[in-house]
Amino acid sequence: MASATGPAAQAGNVTEEVDAVVLGAGVAGLYQLHQLREQGLRVRSFDAAGDVGGTWWWNRYPGARFDSEGYIYQYLFDESLYKDWAWSQKFPGQPEIEQWLHYVTDRLDLRKDIRFGTRVTAAHYDEDRGRWLVHTDQGDVVDTQFFVSCAGMLSAPLKNIEGTESFRGELVFTSSYPAHGLDLAGRRVGVVGVGATGIQVIQTIAAEAGHLTVFARTPQYVLPMKNPAYTEADQQRYKERFGELRATLPHTFTGFEYDFEHAWADCSPQQRETILEETYQDGSLKLWLASFGEMFFDQGVNDTISEFVRNKMRERLRGDQHLIDTLVPADYGFGTHRVPLENGYLETYHRDNVDLVNVRNNPIAQIRAEGIELSDGTLHELDVIILATGFDAGTGSLTRIDVRGRDGRSLADDWGRDIRTTMGLAKHGYPNLLTTAVPLAPSAALCNMTTCLQQQTEWITSAIRDLRSEGKTTIEPTARGEDAWVDHHEEVASATLVHNTTSWYLGSNVPGKPRRVLSYIGGVGMYRQKCTDEAADGYPSFART
Numbered sequence: 298m299a300s301a302t303g304p305a306a307q308a309g310n311v312t313e314e315v316d317a318v319v320l321g322a323g324v325a326g327l328y329q330l331h332q333l334r335e336q337g338l339r340v341r342s343f344d345a346a347g348d349v350g351g352t353w354w355w356n357r358y359p360g361a362r363f364d365s366e367g368y369i370y371q372y373l374f375d376e377s378l379y380k381d382w383a384w385s386q387k388f389p390g391q392p393e394i395e396q397w398l399h400y401v402t403d404r405l406d407l408r409k410d411i412r413f414g415t416r417v418t419a420a421h422y423d424e425d426r427g428r429w430l431v432h433t434d435q436g437d438v439v440d441t442q443f444f445v446s447c448a449g450m451l452s453a454p455l456k457n458i459e460g461t462e463s464f465r466g467e468l469v470f471t472s473s474y475p476a477h478g479l480d481l482a483g484r485r486v487g488v489v490g491v492g493a494t495g496i497q498v499i500q501t502i503a504a505e506a507g508h509l510t511v512f513a514r515t516p517q518y519v520l521p522m523k524n525p526a527y528t529e530a531d532q533q534r535y536k537e538r539f540g541e542l543r544a545t546l547p548h549t550f551t552g553f554e555y556d557f558e559h560a561w562a563d564c565s566p567q568q569r570e571t572i573l574e575e576t577y578q579d580g581s582l583k584l585w586l587a588s589f590g591e592m593f594f595d596q597g598v599n600d601t602i603s604e605f606v607r608n609k610m611r612e613r614l615r616g617d618q619h620l621i622d623t624l625v626p627a628d629y630g631f632g633t634h635r636v637p638l639e640n641g642y643l644e645t646y647h648r649d650n651v652d653l654v655n656v657r658n659n660p661i662a663q664i665r666a667e668g669i670e671l672s673d674g675t676l677h678e679l680d681v682i683i684l685a686t687g688f689d690a691g692t693g694s695l696t697r698i699d700v701r702g703r704d705g706r707s708l709a710d711d712w713g714r715d716i717r718t719t720m721g722l723a724k725h726g727y728p729n730l731l732t733t734a735v736p737l738a739p740s741a742a743l744c745n746m747t748t749c750l751q752q753q754t755e756w757i758t759s760a761i762r763d764l765r766s767e768g769k770t771t772i773e774p775t776a777r778g779e780d781a782w783v784d785h786h787e788e789v790a791s792a793t794l795v796h797n798t799t800s801w802y803l804g805s806n807v808p809g810k811p812r813r814v815l816s817y818i819g820g821v822g823m824y825r826q827k828c829t830d831e832a833a834d835g836y837p838s839f840a841r842t
């Protein structure tokens with residue numbers, strides 16, 4: 298890999314000169330490219346994927362689908378772009394989502410500026426010239442003023458099990474599941490991981506696989522999804538709400554259409570039970586994101602709601618103690634980690650062809666030629682292994698690139714010591730590096746991603762516009778500005794119960810990763826206001842020259 302001073306970093310090798318490089322062509326990257334182009338910038342986008350879609354291109358595993366309602370996951374900046382697309386159901390699946398992103402790409406004529414199948418390997422800031430040199434695995438060396446990352450919160454897969462290469466059957470990660478699928482009929486299939494991804498895979502392939510063995514470590518609270526097909530009248534109805542959705546989504550706590558509507562203290566036990574039951578029966582994330590906000594702060598409230606959900610899960614597991622012990626969380630609170638929606642997931646374990654292996658106290662030791670071996674030596678022989686083992690969230694997409702800021706400082710080293718950003722939009726020491734979906738902004742945790750990504754890309758667009766209109770060329774957070782944001786983030790995060798739960802929300806799934814609540818949890822509306830104020834006040838947390 299090129300170093301900051303190595304030959305590849307010399308401007309002489311430049312293959313293209315632009316104003317902005319946008320990394321990634323998913324939900325954020327597409328909109329960022331559009332906005333910067335509209336501003337008159339020359340933009341080059343790169344994506345390692347074969348086409349647009351970002352997470353929705355890579356995650357083609359069986360059962361991949363939204364658990365945000367489709368009609369709130371769309372872009373809201375253009376009414377006709379919104380209304381000329383119609384979802385076939387409330388929570389559409391990956392193929393339809395990918396089609397939607399193709400529709401957006403074609404409508405905005407974005408493809409011509411995106412280079413697919415091209416991985417950015419390094420980005421070095423040249424302080425003398427105030428510009429970045431961006432290198433790709435295809436030999437590009439792009440000289441650019443701005444380097445904008447839209448590489449995604451959950452795009453660096455975690456590969457933490459030894460021996461994957463020795464397996465003699467078929468082994469896939471869900472994050473790079475083959476587009477043509479896998480033939481599972483009659484075969485012995487193993488799935489590792491019961492997070493949001495594993496759950497979708499398991500419930501979808503159980504009927505097709507000859508035999509399915511699920512390896513589960515940390516149990517997960519789940520909520521049943523209701524996913525009605527949409528008639529034309531349904532589509533018309535939600536489209537008519539465009540103005541209302543545009544006015545509401547950016548200001549709710551989570552960027553969903555609903556918000557916390559009830560105060561625990563104001564309700565009688567009977568009223569609380571009714572609200573929990575009603576939000577549970579909604580078949581959406583309402584119980585998590587629109588029942589009682591106190592669940593995130595008050596241990597007593599959280600205990601009661603957790604027990605409500607556990608009881609629902611136990612009922613569905615029909616008293617089977619092995620299933621209950623393995624699948625029902627006992628040692629962390631509901632909502633303090635991502636709550637997936639599912640369709641018949643728990644019932645899957647009642648099938649004769651499905652086995653559940655608890656690897657909490659008997660961890661996976663390695664993958665061998667024949668299958669998965671546990672620490673006690675038990676070998677589960679398999680023909681297919683599907684790894685749904687998660688991601689190096691928030692930081693992984695950028696730390697896997699050799700990003701160097703002022704004085705050759707390395708982002709991987711900086712974030713390897715401590716994960717700090719300014720509003721998740723920039724990082725001290727890295728002028729003109731602007732970021733989306735990185736830590737310390739609201740993101741996949743507790744946020745409808747499209748709401749957050751639209752706001753972040755729009756803020757970046759305005760920041761660049763303001764800079765240029767003032768005849769300035771660089772923007773970089775000050776050390777003080779960054780300290781203040783990190784302190785604020787910590788204050789908010791440490792007041793919540795999220796802080797106590799081990800999961801990717803804290804980076805604790807990645808050995809050696811510094812612990813910090815990755816997503817800002819002061820609420821999407823509040824975050825937005827703080828970003829807006831920062832710009833309106835003349836960017837006091839930034840040095841602009």
Ligand code: NAP
Pocket residue numbers: 362363364365451457458489490491492493494495497512513514515635656661685686687688741742801806
């Ligand atoms: P995840 O939530 O991190 O789950 C990874 C799973 O793999 C966990 O059960 C984890 O167990 C297990 N695991 C990892 N390494 C293991 C090992 N060596 N041995 C045994 N088990 C191991 O990752 P994810 O399921 O991919 O979901 C990540 C996020 O993506 C979600 O939280 C969500 O935000 C997003 N997502 C969204 C959707 C949607 O919108 N519908 C769908 C899928 C994913 P431990 O918990 O014990 O580490």
